[in-house]
Amino acid sequence: MTRLVAVRQAVGDDAEAVAAVRRAVYSYKAMSAAATRHVMTVAAPAERFLPLVAEVDGQVVGWGAAGLSVWTSEPGESHLTIFVHPDHRKQGIGSQLAERLHQHLTEVGAIRVRAFVHPDGLEFARNLGYDGARQMHFAGVELTSLPEPPETPAGIELRSFDEVDPRAAYTADTITALDEPTDAPMDSIEYDRWLAEIWDSPSMDKSLSIAAMAGDEMAAFTIVETDGDRMWSGMTGTIPAYRGRGLAKLVKSVALRRAAAAGITSAYTSNDDENGPMLAVNNWLGYRRVQTELGLLRTLDN
Structure with missing residues (x-):
């Protein structure tokens, strides 16, 4: 037919x-x-x-x-x-x-x-x-058994994205985007477009997205996007001055625990082959590879 x-x-x-x-x-x-x-x-x-x-x-x-x-x-x-x-x-x-x-x-x-x-x-x-x-590489984890989050370092305060200035989030996102493994640098992100496409997207759950704040500066962050009882890690990053202190591990582990408490049962993420530090964080959290593109x-x- x-x-x-x-x-x-x-x-x-x-x-x-x-x-x-x-x-x-x-x-x-x-x-x-x-x-x-x-x-x-x-x-x-x-x-x-x-x-x-x-x-x-x-x-x-x-x-x-x-x-x-x-x-x-x-x-x-x-x-x-x-x-x-x-x-x-x-x-x-x-x-x-x-x-x-x-x-x-x-x-x-x-x-x-x-x-x-x-x-x-x-x-x-x-x-x-x-x-x-x-x-x-794409990986997933069921949010039933998560490791205890690391201790929050002195001088760092954890806040959800609904408690932070979007300008601080934009600055951190655009700085860390420069280090994303890619063939073309993400070096031309205008604030108004970022606001419309990222900050105002209905996929971002600002109550579950977590920032590590050093005063008014966003030192590290993880963005959580949700779809029913599933979540996607939109971006996790630490600006260069605060790297080596375990902040990416901290914000992502706290975000997963808050997501589990909110009824999210499965979390998914992706990593480029070259991003060894983030792969290590995800392995520690219990993510297991489900697909490679x-x-x-x-x-x-x-």
Whole structure:
């Protein structure tokens, strides 16, 4: 039986269906329908963000999105994401999404496009011209048995994000982002865009996100994003002047305990191969690897 496949631009009302497909593909990630809608509707104009959905007989079964990377000073950087429900693969849906998105990126001046794929999607990506071997590891932990948090050092006060100035959080986030293992530096993050995309995102639970404050300065932090009874660690970082004092371990362990008390049962996170210190923290907390994705790069023909 021939099934009708349609690819169209996504709208906010697609968020629930897209989030459901995402959960089917990425059981180890947590993004609510509200957060999905936020991603669709709050992109910066300069990003030239294009979100697409693929429908089979009127049912959303795939997602594709691409845009220019506006948080780096490197010109021509872009990003692309595609996922298709497991029940609808090998039908050309991913290829249709990729064709539309690559055409869009070429039209808006992208030079390099980055994407992450499951190992079983590597051949598909290679056939589209992607290459590279960067590994991103994903891990999860059930919040039933957590180690005791380290002692809070003298001069440090723990606060939840609903008790801190967003400017302090922005400063800490942008400083630590410079050390994130990546092919393009995250060195051009404007405050207003950060406020709209990160601080005001419905995925961030400010009551569970924890900061280690040294006076008015945020020395370390961990951002918690929630989806029902699951959570995702959006970012954990320590600014250089306060490293080596165990603050990342402290804030993340406290955040997980507060999440467990709030009814969260499972936590997930990701780490680049090169981020040894954070891998050590997550291993101590009991995270166990559940998936590895491959970071790939394609140069576009303009």
